[in-house]
Amino acid sequence: MRSRIPALKKFARTLRNHKPLILNWFRAKGLVSSAVVEALNSNAKFAIRTARGFRTFDALETALFHGPGQLPEPILFTHRFW
Numbered sequence: 001m002r003s004r005i006p007a008l009k010k011f012a013r014t015l016r017n018h019k020p021l022i023l024n025w026f027r028a029k030g031l032v033s034s035a036v037v038e039a040l041n042s043n044a045k046f047a048i049r050t051a052r053g054f055r056t057f058d059a060l061e062t063a064l065f066h067g068p069g070q071l072p073e074p075i076l077f078t079h080r081f082w
Helices: 006-017 019-028 035-050 057-066
Strands: none
Touching (some): 006 019
16 A cells, blocks of 8 residues: 555555455345344344343343343243333
């Protein structure tokens, strides 16, 4: 690389390292949407927000798995997740 600007070098390196992933987006021709990932993130953030009173990570983990999938809640917890 001929540039002497460190930030530009870092950017070029990043593009080079992620080249296959960037090109996949162009190959898909806009057919792939990130809406599913955004919905999962939104559900996870909601579970974390409502889990403020949980004392253990296990309770939060159970809320993350059972809330968005609307699975039955396990009997071992005395509170509701949603």
